[in-house]
Amino acid sequence: MVFEQSKDNADNALLALYAINAVTLIIKMFWVTTLTSKTRISKKVYANTEDAKISKGKVVLNDPDVERVRRAHLNDLENIPSFLIVSFLYILTNPSYGLAFILFWGFTLARIAHTVVYAVRPKPQPARAISFGVGLAITFYMSVRVLRHFW
Amino acid sequence: MVFEQSKDNADNALLALYAINAVTLIIKMFWVTTLTSKTRISKKVYANTEDAKISKGKVVLNDPDVERVRRAHLNDLENIPSFLIVSFLYILTNPSYGLAFILFWGFTLARIAHTVVYAVRPKPQPARAISFGVGLAITFYMSVRVLRHFW
Amino acid sequence: MVFEQSKDNADNALLALYAINAVTLIIKMFWVTTLTSKTRISKKVYANTEDAKISKGKVVLNDPDVERVRRAHLNDLENIPSFLIVSFLYILTNPSYGLAFILFWGFTLARIAHTVVYAVRPKPQPARAISFGVGLAITFYMSVRVLRHFW
Numbered sequence: 001m002v003f004e005q006s007k008d009n010a011d012n013a014l015l016a017l018y019a020i021n022a023v024t025l026i027i028k029m030f031w032v033t034t035l036t037s038k039t040r041i042s043k044k045v046y047a048n049t050e051d052a053k054i055s056k057g058k059v060v061l062n063d064p065d066v067e068r069v070r071r072a073h074l075n076d077l078e079n080i081p082s083f084l085i086v087s088f089l090y091i092l093t094n095p096s097y098g099l100a101f102i103l104f105w106g107f108t109l110a111r112i113a114h115t116v117v118y119a120v121r122p123k124p125q126p127a128r129a130i131s132f133g134v135g136l137a138i139t140f141y142m143s144v145r146v147l148r149h150f151w
Numbered sequence: 152m153v154f155e156q157s158k159d160n161a162d163n164a165l166l167a168l169y170a171i172n173a174v175t176l177i178i179k180m181f182w183v184t185t186l187t188s189k190t191r192i193s194k195k196v197y198a199n200t201e202d203a204k205i206s207k208g209k210v211v212l213n214d215p216d217v218e219r220v221r222r223a224h225l226n227d228l229e230n231i232p233s234f235l236i237v238s239f240l241y242i243l244t245n246p247s248y249g250l251a252f253i254l255f256w257g258f259t260l261a262r263i264a265h266t267v268v269y270a271v272r273p274k275p276q277p278a279r280a281i282s283f284g285v286g287l288a289i290t291f292y293m294s295v296r297v298l299r300h301f302w
Numbered sequence: 303m304v305f306e307q308s309k310d311n312a313d314n315a316l317l318a319l320y321a322i323n324a325v326t327l328i329i330k331m332f333w334v335t336t337l338t339s340k341t342r343i344s345k346k347v348y349a350n351t352e353d354a355k356i357s358k359g360k361v362v363l364n365d366p367d368v369e370r371v372r373r374a375h376l377n378d379l380e381n382i383p384s385f386l387i388v389s390f391l392y393i394l395t396n397p398s399y400g401l402a403f404i405l406f407w408g409f410t411l412a413r414i415a416h417t418v419v420y421a422v423r424p425k426p427q428p429a430r431a432i433s434f435g436v437g438l439a440i441t442f443y444m445s446v447r448v449l450r451h452f453w
Contacts, residue, residue, distance in 0.1 A: 016452035019391045023445045026384045030438065033380065047373055054427040061364070062212070071198060073380065078184065078224065081232045081383045082177045089170045125205040136181065143174045150167035213363070222349055229335065229375065232383045233328045240321045276356040287332065294325045301318035 014091040014100060021087070021104040025080050028112055032073045035119055039066050072119035075132070076111065083107055083139050090142040093149040103138050110134035165242040165251055172238070172255040176231050179263055183224045186270055190217050223270035226283070227262065234258055234290050241293040244300040254289050261285035316393040316402060323389070323406040327382050330414055334375045337421055341368050374421035377434070378413065385409055385441050392444040395451040405440050412436035 040046055044057030045066060052059045060066075087104060114131035117123040191197055195208030196217060203210045211217075238255060265282035268274040342348055346359030347368060354361045362368075389406060416433035419425040 012452075015394070019394070019448050019452040022387055022391060023448050026388055026441070027445055029380070029384060030442065033438075048370070048424075048430075050424065050427045050430070061369070067212070068199070074225075074376075077228055077379055077383075078180070081228075081235075081387075082180060084383075084387050085173055085232075085235050086177055089173060092166070092170070122199075122201065125201045128199075128201070136184075139177070140181065143178055146170050146174050150163075150170040218363070219350070225376075228379055229331070232379075232386075233331060236324055236383075236386050237328055240324060243317070243321070273350075273352060276352045279350075279352070287335075290328070291332065294329055297321050297325050301314075301321040 013097055014095070017097070017100055017104055018087060018091050021108050022084055024108050025084070025111060028108075028115065029073070029076050029080060032069065032076060032115060032119060036066065036069045036073065039063075039069055068122065069119045072115055075114070075118070079132075079135055079139070080111065083135070086139055086142045086146060089146045089150075093145055095145070103142060107135050107138045110138070164248055165246070168248070168251055168255055169238060169242050172259050173235055175259050176235070176262060179259075179266065180224070180227050180231060183220065183227060183266060183270060187217065187220045187224065190214075190220055219273065220270045223266055226265070226269070230283075230286055230290070231262065234286070237290055237293045237297060240297045240301075244296055246296070254293060258286050258289045261289070315399055316397070319399070319402055319406055320389060320393050323410050324386055326410050327386070327413060330410075330417065331375070331378050331382060334371065334378060334417060334421060338368065338371045338375065341365075341371055370424065371421045374417055377416070377420070381434075381437055381441070382413065385437070388441055388444045388448060391448045391452075395447055397447070405444060409437050409440045412440070 040051075040057075041055065043063060043065060044055065045060035045063040046052040046055065046057050047059070047061060049059055051057070087107075090103075091100065110131045114128060114135065117127040117131060191202075191208075192206065194214060194216060195206065196211035196214040197203040197206065197208050198210070198212060200210055202208070238258075241254075242251065261282045265279060265286065268278040268282060342353075342359075343357065345365060345367060346357065347362035347365040348354040348357065348359050349361065349363060351361055353359070389409075392405075393402065412433045416430060416437065419429040419433060
């Protein structure tokens with residue numbers, strides 16, 4: 001199997017949809033990275049002695065605010081790379097553009113909401129459970145479609 | 152480089168093999184997600200105050216059973232996305248279908264075994280070391296093949 | 303969208319560049335895995351009772367040397383899979399080979415440096431901040447290029 005050079009074609013609508021969502025999700029993850037740094041700096045709590053030294057802070061490994069942001073980040077790592085693989089395979093199954101559009105943006109918006117209610121402005125449950133569940137349901141639906149197409 | 156529309160062709164055997172293994176591994180990871188939730192609910196130990204509140208449980212960050220499942224999950228994140236990238240590049244090297252079949256399903260079964268002996272029914276070593284090592288060896292072998300093909 | 307069989311072609315220069323960097327980064331991550339094991343074995347501190355038993359060590363969950371390597375590994379997981387997706391999309395935007403070469407190897411070398419100054423021979427800041435920042439800046443630049451191409 002070799003990738004082939006060719007002019008752009010209609011397929012690029014799905015590929016472009018994939019690319020834009022993938023990059024949006026990755027920039028969203030960078031945003032969580034900056035949230036961790038901001039929380040560490042504002043509370044002067046660091047994980048490494050060399051960071052505490054340069055910032056005149058303390059080494060604290062269990063600050064609840066920092067740990068909350070780190071859990072939000074880990075939840076991203078558990079969900080977003082999986083989505084990026086499954087949704088790439090999904091566009092190879094020739095789905096309708098409209099459905100792919102709803103699924104991809106549905107996932108992306110659900111993950112942005114997840115970050116907001118988990119790490120930016122913690123909200124009572126079930127806010128986080130819903131945003132997490134929507135993302136998981138979309139990935140699971142696409143997984144089943146991919147399985148059925150390629151089996 | 153542009154993806155091109157075409158009829159299905161013989162290559163799809165390798166792509167289908169890849170897609171089915173990728174989705175199986177991703178569903179396996181979701182299974183670990185549900186294991187974490189089940190363990191938290193059965194022991195009523197949560198990481199977030201809002202979860203403890205709605206479930207009338209406690210905030211506990213070092214429950215040994217929950218931490219074991221979380222380590223199994225983190226080990227997945229350290230191994231499965233790497234495999235999904237390397238194995239995709241591997242099918243671009245025109246390997247034989249038979250060998251790719253053994254390598255891909257070998258990895259997938261090894262990772263399922265890893266989850267079972269680590270998080271579902273903890274077993275004495277070297278059960279986990281073997282399942283982990285088989286997965287790592289397969290990814291490493293394919294990495295070398297990809298390097299030799301593209302160098 | 304279907305992948306098509308064809309002879310190799312000029313595009314493969316970018317694909318080869320991608321493949322070699324991807325595999326180098328993944329082997330670099332395996333190296334961090336072995337660092338964790340080596341640190342655990344040399345200090346006889348394990349996360350699991352079955353590991354401590356077979357190695358006649360102790361269960362310790364907060365050893366500072368092990369936790370440092372684990373943070374370096376987690377930082378890899380936060381940055382390398384994102385790069386592997388964005389840089390794949392980036393080669394679909396028909397960039398110049400020279401620029402792609404600088405960006406890809408720049409990222410790879412920055413992440414190797416990050417591992418060295420974080421986990422192998424801890425160095426005072428800003429060594430780690432610079433290596434982390436270079437990798438992030440490269441991924442962010444490519445993210446913007448991908449967005450502009452596909453929008």
